[in-house]
Amino acid sequence: MKCIITIELGTNGVRVFAFTLSGQVIGSLKGYYPTFHTEPDHSEQDPEQIFITTLYVLKNLLNEYIHPKKIKVACICFSAAMHSVLAVDKNGNPLGNAITWADNRAKKEAQELRRSALGKKLYAATGTPIHPMSPLLKIAWIRSNDKERFKQANKFLSIKSYIVHQLTGEYMIDYSIASATGLLNIHTIKWEADALQYAGITAAKLPELAPIFTATGKLKKAYQQSLRLPAETKILIGSSDGCLATLGDGVKGEGKATITIEDSGAVRVMGPAVLKDEQMRFFNYLLTDNCYVSGGPTNNGGNIFEWFTRQFGDFTNPFDIEDSIQQLMEEAAKVPAGSDGLLFLPYLLGERAPIWNANARGAYFGLHIKHERRHFVRATIEGIMYEIYSIGKTLAEQRTIKSLSVNGSFGTIPFCTQLIADLFNKPVRLRQQFHSVSFGAWLLSATEMGIYKSLDEAAKTVELPDVYKPNKQHHAIYADYFGIFEKLSVKLYDEFEAIGGLQQKYGVVEDVFKKK
Template sequence: MECIITIELGTNGVRVFAYDLHGCIIGSMKGHYPTFHAEPDHSEQDPEQVFITTLYVLKNILNEYIHPKKYKVASICFCASMHSVLAVDKHGNPIGNAITWADNRAKKEAQELRNSQLGKKLYELTGTPIHPMSPLVKIAWIRNSDTERFRLTSKFLSIKSYVIHQLTGEYMIDYSIASATGLLNIHTVHWEEDALQYAGITANQLAVLAPVFTTAGKLKNAYQQSLRLSAETKIIIGSSDGCLATLGDGFIKGEEKASITIEDSGAVRVMGPNILKDEQMRFFNYLLTDNCYVSGGPTNNGGNIFEWFTRQFGEFTNPFDMENSMQQLMAEAANVPTGSDGLLFLPYLLGERAPIWNANARGAYFGLNIKHERSHFIRATIEGILYEIYSIGKMLSEQRTINSLSVNGSFGTIPFCSQLIADIFSKPVQVRQQFHSVSFGAYLLSATEMGIYTSLDDAAPLVETPNVFKPNKQHHVIYADYFCIFEKLSTKLFDEFEAIGNLQQKHVHSIKHL
């Protein structure tokens, strides 16, 4: 019997799934690794810790589910979050930590580039919005602010490219992850020379470009032995978490629906054969396969914000029982009227990407009065996260007809949240409970590579019809009124966001020099 392993390198941990060739889950495991925020705009991870955790979880799932049942691993398919940057020396050793998508240190570079003609040109060529998330401006920041690291760097990698290199010795990057760097020309599918010149690097300092179906060499002998895997086991470089979540929701090019992911961060995406063009540079356009683009907008602030709220204000019977504490807060929020009696929450604790693309954005509660209680803050926090998701969907609907929604991610698929999404959008919401869209997308990709399916469009209908949450029209009317205020606040406070960010930096530097 053969099986397929999928490995997702997420923001806060690695998820490993094992599937049989019919797409049924054999087993799954998850391992966690921390993200370090040394200062407000910093977001880093230790690449060695990411790799060791990945290896540990992979070995455990093999020993518990695969080897005892005599499965043969046909392929291991990788997927990962986007926009990470890791500098390595000529020996492949990391120079410092990996910089994640949430890092905002390159605000100055991003703002200057975004307001320039070069920035507009690069957005049209690469499909990646100009923002501190982009590896393009992260590398420019390293060149400007960490000159010694820049001088010593042999290659700039994504965290996925680093893990695959550790396992196989090959430096490779798939088209999907590459198309999220701001360095890939998505029309020619080559590294864009104008972007390379802006970053101050050459194409040789990046990994080799390859389609998502590509096999990245063989496992090194040491890992074949320690993992008890055959030399014939394929290491598929795979795609990004966003592209595979959309594929794993059963999307076919051109369908009039959108995919919503709310995990730690979040996104709203559509899939189609055409690039979304926007003079305001608000959309991303990431390449999955030939003439298949996953387009949309991402948010920094998803389930991680409610987790932050839970850590600060939840009641823990067990200090490590985050999930149970979150469920208790959700139950309390369900007793609060729709709209939280006028209490609004701007969820921008990590700055924001779409649709406002403002790295200086900050969180705020608005509309507070003497009658508001803790339960109102709980529900307002949830609603604020979902208003932000809706603002991205509203932006996308300017370009594409969206008649229904598919929701995935551990936060978005909580029934209370799924119903709120249906009410806020006023559209039916499809949800697959106990279903992990990213890993299933990786399975579909691997199965297509093996010839089980003739194409990804042929594989997508395998996704079964899910449960549907239908919108409550009365609730939608209330949410529509409050969203208007939410949307205005998000842009009206632009100057204040920038001012408080500058003050924070000023006083942080002042304290350091005391």
């Protein structure tokens, strides 16, 4: 018996799945690692901790589910979150932490580039919106603000490229992750000269470009021995989490869209054409030749409700946040749609689509004396979903959306899935106990192995049997409140800028007092 193993390098942890060649789950495990916010707008992770966690989880899965049953590993396929940047020296050693997608330190550079003719040219070429999330802007920031690290850097890698290099010794980046850097021309599939010049680097400072079906090379002997895997075990470079979540839900072709809400979130479509937008609101990421995953991302998904839970939840078990989240969901269900007029702007980490404002901030609006904690709970969930809906509403200007699917640990909570159906006023499909990113990686691997002739054929096999139908009365209520939410998100632009400036001015005062 053979199996396919998928490894997803997510924002808050690594997920490892083992599938049979027919797509049945043999077993899965997850390991966690932290994100560090050492300064305002900074979001970093320790690459060595991510690598050690990945090895630990993979080894445990092999020892628990695979080796005892004498199952042969046919291939290992990677997926990862986008927009990370890690500078390494000539020996491949990290120069500090990896900078994640949520990092906003390059917001000044992003604002200036976005307003320029060069910014519009780069967006048209790369398909990546001009925003601090982009590795293009992160590298430019390092060049200007961390000159010693920039000078020592031999390569600028994504987290996945670093992990693959640790395992195989090869420097590679797949088309999907590369197309989210702001450095790749998605039309020529070559590093964009104007982007390289803006970042102050040459193509030699980046990994080798590789199609998603590329085998990266053999595991180093030390890991062959440690993991008890033969030298011929195929390691596929794979794709990004966003592209594979879309593929894993079978969303390929006109009329379909998928919503992911994990820590962050996104609304995506997949097709042969790039979405063109003068306002530069959409991403266009490459999966394979002439196949683009387009849409809009939010910084503020399940991570925001987790923040709320940690601050205001009741922890019966202090180490089990999932129980606390469930309790708050039950509390929210007892509050009518609309939270009795309480609105929440969920921009705790700035925001990407559709407002693309790194200075955006969170706020509760409409508070009155009768509001209780339960109203805040529901308003927080509704605010996260209003932001998702605002992306979908903008995307619908470009593409017809007749059917929706949802994935991600937060989006597939029944209360949240129903809220999505009510907001969009469309049926929402999903499959319970299903992980779309990992299944997308399995579909990719199965296609590479010849089980499917193409990704088109693979996508058509996906079945999402569970359907949530919209409540039209709730939709009408949400539509009225969303109008206010949408206006606030735009009207508060000047105030967002002002508070961001004050944070830069006074943000270190607390630390100064602590030192005294």
